[in-house]
Each structure stands twice: as C-alpha cells, then as structure tokens.
Amino acid sequence: MMMNAVVLTQYGPPEMLRPQTIPRPTPKANHILVKVAATSVNYGDLVARNFRGVTPQEFNMPFLFWGLAKLAFGLRRPKVTILGSEFAGTVEAVGQAVTSFKPGDAVFGYLGQAMGAYAEYVCLPEDGCVMLKPDHLSFAEAAVIPxxxxxxxxxxxxxxxxxxxxxxxxxxxxxxxxxxxxxxxxxxxxxxxxxxxxxxxxxxxxxxxxxxxxxxxxxxxxxxxxxxxxxxxxxxxxxxxxxxxxxxxxxxxxxxxxxxxxxxxxxxxxxxxxxxALAPGSRADFLAAAPLIAAGKLRGIVAKQYPLAEAAAAHRHIESKQHQGQIALIVETHP
Ligand SMILES: NC(=O)c1ccc[n+]([C@@H]2O[C@H](COP(=O)([O-])OP(=O)(O)OC[C@H]3O[C@@H](n4cnc5c(N)ncnc54)[C@H](OP(=O)(O)O)[C@@H]3O)[C@@H](O)[C@H]2O)c1
Structure with missing residues (x-):
C-alpha cells in the first residue's frame, strides 16, 4: 500500500522537500500505525533539512553533539529523508501485542531524531512518546505541543x-x-x-x-x-x-x-x-506533561497551517522570520 509523504531528496533549501508517494509502513507486533492528521515545523526540522551546511560554530551545542548529529542525519546526503518529529492523528491499526491503544484512538506524540511525520502514516512502539489526544485540542494544536x-x-x-x-x-x-x-x-x-x-x-x-x-x-x-x-x-x-x-x-x-x-x-x-542541562526526550517526561495538557494549561497555539505538500513553503515562512507563532502541517489523505 502507498501513502503521501514529503521527502527530503538532498540537503539544502526548502525546495529540497518534495511531495512523493512512498510505501506505507507496517506495524510490528508492539507498534501502532497512526494515520497522521497534522505535524509541525520546528527547529529540528529546519536543522535536519540542511545539516550538511550547519557548521560546528552555528550549531548551538558542543562539538561532540554536532558530530553525533552529523552521523545520525548523514554526512553528505540525508539519512533521515522524512522530517517531522511531532504528530497528531488516529490509530489506524495495532500490532498483535499492543494493549494500550486501539484503532480509532486519537493520539499525539513525538518521534525524536528518527522523525518521519511528514507522511500520511507513522509507526511507533506503543510505549514510545505517544498518548491519547484530549478532545479539546484540534489535531493541529496537538501536533505543536510534544x-x-x-x-x-x-x-x-x-x-x-x-x-x-x-x-x-x-x-x-x-x-x-x-x-x-x-x-x-x-x-x-x-x-x-x-x-x-x-x-x-x-x-x-x-x-x-x-x-x-x-x-x-x-x-x-x-x-x-x-x-x-x-x-x-x-x-x-x-x-x-x-x-x-x-x-x-x-x-x-x-x-x-x-x-x-x-x-x-x-x-x-x-x-x-x-x-x-540536557532533557532526555523521554516518554516519562511526555506523560508528566499530560495533566497540564489535559487541563488546557499547556496549549499549542497554531499561528498558521499549511497542507503537508506545501512543507517547503512552511519552512520558508519560518526561515524568513514571517511566522507569528507555531506552524502546523495538515496531512491530506492519499486517494
Ligand atoms: N538541552 C536540551 O536537552 C535540548 C533539547 C532540544 C533542543 N535543544 C536546543 O534548543 C534550541 C532550539 O530551541 P527551540 O526548538 O525552542 O527553537 P526555536 O523554536 O527556533 O526558538 C528559538 C527562540 O530563540 C529566540 N531567539 C533567536 N535569537 C535570539 C537572540 N539573539 N536572543 C534571544 N532570543 C533569541 C527566538 O525568538 P524569535 O523567533 O522571536 O526571534 C525563539 O523564541 C537548539 O539550540 C537546540 O540545540 C536543547
């Protein structure tokens, strides 16, 4: 089965982000398959898109971290070809060992440096950074929080x-x-x-x-x-x-x-x-934020939305400092 995605074809300017049709992932036994409704553009996406051009001086963390990020993102060509670390959507299917989610659950979460949310579907372990989305949040609002x-x-x-x-x-x-x-x-x-x-x-x-x-x-x-x-x-x-x-x-x-x-x-x-101080980016920290998010005390305020296929325009919008808050990408469904 195929899905829509935005693929980073090579390091460079926003135009390197191109809509493509690619194979849809299949959940392993302990994974959930999420149909993504919204994702975001954040600092990590901008850096990962052009990491080849990021010098150690421009990188805001110690040289060792720059080296590790270089290895993770790829030296000359991007290894992470689908950006997007945050997502909100609906569980489409679950692996046979999954007990905490079921198809139809509205969820939101964080994929970390592995990314992959600029796509119609993502797979992640049920014990990853994912939880049920409170009803009061739209998918776009939920996608800019994690x-x-x-x-x-x-x-x-x-x-x-x-x-x-x-x-x-x-x-x-x-x-x-x-x-x-x-x-x-x-x-x-x-x-x-x-x-x-x-x-x-x-x-x-x-x-x-x-x-x-x-x-x-x-x-x-x-x-x-x-x-x-x-x-x-x-x-x-x-x-x-x-x-x-x-x-x-x-x-x-x-x-x-x-x-x-x-x-x-x-x-x-x-x-x-x-x-x-370093934050581990853990599930525990995401769950610790759950009561604040559920109570509406930790909100996502979306300043502008773009269709996923216009991810390049969204990146350009932020890089030219035109944005007035957080940016969500809305994911269309593959016909
Ligand atoms: N410690 C950790 O564990 C950890 C984890 C993840 C990320 N990080 C680091 O966090 C940083 C990214 O944070 P983020 O995702 O929140 O970035 P972001 O969304 O790009 O926000 C950057 C903020 O810095 C402001 N800013 C820009 N230039 C400034 C200046 N000269 N003086 C004061 N403020 C300025 C921006 O303001 P305007 O846009 O209004 O100009 C904006 O509010 C990276 O350096 C990354 O390495 C650390």
Whole structure:
C-alpha cells in the first residue's frame, strides 16, 4: 500500500522537500500505525533539512553533539529523508501485542531524531512518546505541543521553581520557550517572555506576565531581578546575568557549549549558578506533561497551517522570520 509523504531528496533549501508517494509502513507486533492528521515545523526540522551546511560554530551545542548529529542525519546526503518529529492523528491499526491503544484512538506524540511525520502514516512502539489526544485540542494544536513539552518539563523540573518566583524565558516564542512559559506559570512563577517583535503577541497569548523584544531591550540592563533565567539558545551570558539573579538563582542554559560548561563548573558552589542541562526526550517526561495538557494549561497555539505538500513553503515562512507563532502541517489523505 502507498501513502503521501514529503521527502527530503538532498540537503539544502526548502525546495529540497518534495511531495512523493512512498510505501506505507507496517506495524510490528508492539507498534501502532497512526494515520497522521497534522505535524509541525520546528527547529529540528529546519536543522535536519540542511545539516550538511550547519557548521560546528552555528550549531548551538558542543562539538561532540554536532558530530553525533552529523552521523545520525548523514554526512553528505540525508539519512533521515522524512522530517517531522511531532504528530497528531488516529490509530489506524495495532500490532498483535499492543494493549494500550486501539484503532480509532486519537493520539499525539513525538518521534525524536528518527522523525518521519511528514507522511500520511507513522509507526511507533506503543510505549514510545505517544498518548491519547484530549478532545479539546484540534489535531493541529496537538501536533505543536510534544517537542517543547518533552524538553521544557524536565528542565524546569530540575530548576525547582517556587510560587511567586520570577522566571525569564529568553527565546519564549519558540517551541521549547512556549512550553516553558506555560509550565512556569503553572508552577506559580511570574514569567517574563523574551522574543522578537512579531512574536510578542504569541508570547502574551501563552500567558506571560511581561514580554520583551530582544532587538529593542537588553533584559540584563532593565534593573529587574530573576530567580531563573531559562535561556533557550544560550544567547545571554552568565557573566552579565549573575548580577540580575536573586540569591539562589540559576541561569539555565538549554543550549550550551564549552564556555557555558566552564561557567557551570566555576559557579557550582556559588549562590548564583550557571547550569547546562540536557532533557532526555523521554516518554516519562511526555506523560508528566499530560495533566497540564489535559487541563488546557499547556496549549499549542497554531499561528498558521499549511497542507503537508506545501512543507517547503512552511519552512520558508519560518526561515524568513514571517511566522507569528507555531506552524502546523495538515496531512491530506492519499486517494
Ligand atoms: N538541552 C536540551 O536537552 C535540548 C533539547 C532540544 C533542543 N535543544 C536546543 O534548543 C534550541 C532550539 O530551541 P527551540 O526548538 O525552542 O527553537 P526555536 O523554536 O527556533 O526558538 C528559538 C527562540 O530563540 C529566540 N531567539 C533567536 N535569537 C535570539 C537572540 N539573539 N536572543 C534571544 N532570543 C533569541 C527566538 O525568538 P524569535 O523567533 O522571536 O526571534 C525563539 O523564541 C537548539 O539550540 C537546540 O540545540 C536543547
């Protein structure tokens, strides 16, 4: 049986994403086959599409991670030819050993670096990052939640936020930052979201108490103090932020390199610390976000939808910084 997909034919610009008809996957005994209704365009998709052109300097993580990603994505030609790490859809079929899902269940989830959701169908183990989709979420809304939630949940968990504390999310308009704003609010924090102009209304809609445009304002110079600076791209430096952290405060680098690891080493016994942390991207972290998602406290806000076949246009839209929030791709059915 065949299905529609968007295939990355070679590394390069968005035009390398081409609609094709390819064989449909078959579920193994412990797998579910999901008919994808929506997927997303996130940071990982943009990087994986053109990884050959990403230098270690441009990569926001240590050199070793760049090397590992290079091996995983392919040196000269893409090994991951179907992008899309997030999906929402309906269980079409289950393997004979599957007990937790049945055909017809609406689900959403995360495929990690293996990707594959720019397609009409995906297969994944029933104990992968997948769960039932709450009825109040559309498929598009559900498809933009998992990645940010899976990364932000454990990182904010280790920051031990207390009600009333002040949290600044630097990079609040991206997937991880959007989840971090909402989770920090639910933990009782007063949240400042930092992004650039066109996406400030999106950060406000997420529930941030204050927003700041990093192209206009340097948050380290406003006189405000914070208990946690959650720095998605590692664009600010602990050298400056330690002066605006309250005692016991942390500058948590979600993206980091050797310099930030050194800052972590040096500040480990101080009352203000730099912390570089990795999220494992686990099922447990996804399930930990389930109560917030079910209660509508951790939402996906879709700024624009494209048909899957127009994935290239969606990538271009984000790369030209025209987007005003998260982008979903809606998957058409193969006739
Ligand atoms: N630690 C971990 O375990 C882990 C796991 C996964 C990913 N990561 C890292 O997370 C990063 C991707 O995060 P994401 O998916 O949320 O990315 P994203 O969706 O592309 O969002 C990036 C955010 O950073 C903001 N930004 C861009 N330039 C900035 C600047 N100069 N100063 C302040 N903010 C700026 C963007 O704002 P505007 O768009 O409004 O300009 C946006 O809010 C990557 O570096 C990746 O390596 C870490």
């Amino acid at each position: 990645y940010g939630a899976i990364i932000a949940m454990p990182l904010l968990g280790r920051a031990n936020i207390q009600p009333g504390q002040k949290v600044l999310v630097n990079g609040a308009s991206g997937a991880i930052g959007a989840a971090a704003v909402q989770i920090a609010k639910q933990l009782g924090a007063e949240v400042t979201g930092v992004g650039s102009g066109p996406r400030l209304p999106f950060i406000q809609a997420l529930g941030a108490d204050k927003v700041m445009d990093y192209t206009q304002t340097d948050f380290t110079q406003t006189g405000e103090r914070y208990d946690l600076i959650f720095d998605v791209l590692g664009r600010s430096s602990f050298a400056q932020t330690q002066n605006i952290l309250n005692p016991g405060g942390q500058h948590l680098y979600v993206s980091f390199k050797g310099k930030q690891l050194w800052q972590m080493m040096q500040s480990r016994r101080g009352s203000r610390r730099a912390v570089c």
